[in-house]
Amino acid sequence: MIHRSEPFWWLLFAAGGSAAAVLAPVLILLTGIAAPAGWFPQAFAYEHVRALVSHPVTRLVLFGVIVLSFFHWAHRFRYTLAEGLALKRAWLPVAVVCYAAAIAGTVSAAVVILKL
Amino acid sequence: MRAYSRPTEFNWWLTNRTYFFFVVRELTSVLIAAYMVFLLVLLRRLAAGPEAYAAYLRFLGSPGMLLFHLAALAAALYHSITWFRLAPMAITLRVRGRRVPGATVVAANYAAWLVVSLVVAWIVLRS
């Protein structure tokens, strides 16, 4: 099943790789370093961030980059596990576990972002 | 005559510099995905109210979490650079029958990266 649907997973991987390549560094810099370090206190004030993420475009972009990054991870991680550790026989279970994790991540992302 | 075969060992990626950096490139996806999980939690705490949000920002400000985000930033930058470098391999553009040189595609990727980063930063930081 995974073998036949390889083009589908690869498209998700490629989309995720592109989205993360363009957006991940700036997002990490903003939410992981600037906000907790207390730089730009007005920009990261509760009301301001709340207003920002209430916009549908922001939500869509966040949902897209988060979910696609999960599938990007699943694809690369399963190949690295299977090849890096020469676990050829575990190919299918590794793939199922990785994609199941990405799908679970997608569901939680949908719940969190819909509740915003 | 018996041929001698030399099977690949499981530590093949430790035997060669380029193989090692290939595995590093693949594993940047772990740190990026982990960051996305923390970003999701941030959004959840945001929905829970100002106190939850402020408490989570304090948690993110702890030395361990800052260190994690610095590592994630390094991973994300490495991912971006390698991704843009490899993109012209998959995508071949043609203008009037001529193939656009790979370096032009890479340069266009970097330009798009810069513009998107600046736009995102401007949207978030204007107040």
Next chain:
Amino acid sequence: MMAEQTVAERTITLEVFRYRPEQESEPTFQTYEIPYREDWVVLDALNYIKDSVDGSLTYRWSCRMGVCGSCGMMVNGVPKLTCSTFLKDYYPHPIRIEPLANFPVARDLAIVLDDFMAKLVHVRPWIIRRQEEPLEAGEYRQTPEELDRYKHFSMCINCMLCYAACPIYGLEPEFVGPAAIALAQRYNLDSRDQGGRERMGILSTHEGIWACTLVGECTTVCPAEVDPAGAIQQAKLASALGWLRRVLVPWGNK
């Protein structure tokens, strides 16, 4: 011979992989100290050993000018055409010479290349027509722009350096591999060919393009600038977009 011995004050050490199946079950390394010449390539050094030191050393070579693709070996762990790898780039350090990685060794530096030959044929690297035109119709014509689409993929000299550089081929010997996929893509991109669908059926499998993780070493070591890694990524994109089209426009699947 006399002149050679008087000139050769400087020497270089070659550690050469030896495997003689009739007398040993495990390979060994044999060390040869031979004259060092600035203008010698590794193949010249091997020929010196074979002619003047040890006639039993076995390896393949033919053209000595990077065209025939038969003298590929691992030089200090890197796949190289030994006819274009100069001793001066390693001197005064010793050079370790092994048969191309990932292939079974028949004898000394000669590998068994049956698997590669079978894979080349497997991807149907010839122009496939739904219906051949009669001879009177003339040749299938092509513009320079159409030629330019696939030309670099057609420059392969079948030296197998890319297979020796590919860890995936080492781990999964079923993998069709860089050169064969590049050759398949060369025909997929040829305006005269109509066998793309047939070939993609062979390529778009795990043993075909989907085993590849774009390590990229095949392209790095290629002496003919074929860019097999690029060919594989383009085939992946084509396969994925074809899949998307079949899903989104199922009625267009004719």
